[in-house]
Amino acid sequence: MEEEINKSGSREAAENFESFSEELSKPEPKKxxxxxxxxxxxxxxxxxxxxxxxxxxxxxxxS
Structure with missing residues (x-):
């Protein structure tokens, strides 16, 4: 996923995915x-x- 985002050069996708990854790494991420x-x-x-x-x-x- 990250490789595809990097290849695309889409800053918006990169920022969203970075925030997604950060939230996911929290002990209790907000669904x-x-x-x-x-x-x-x-x-x-x-x-x-x-x-x-x-x-x-x-x-x-x-889910």
Whole structure:
């Protein structure tokens, strides 16, 4: 995921994903914030949605 973001050069996707990663590393991450940051990352770089294995794992975090 991070490799794709770096290759794209999308600053918006990079900032959203960085914030997502920071929130995820907290002992009790806020699911609503993770969902918002993830949506922002995908909106900024739609090709990431095609990485189905990663997307599937991340979506499980919101459940």
């Amino acid at each position: 609503s914030l993770l969902k918002t940051l993830w949506k922002g990352t995908i909106d900024a770089l739609p090709i990431l949605a095609q990485l189905t294995g990663v997307v599937s794992s991340i979506v499980k975090l919101f």
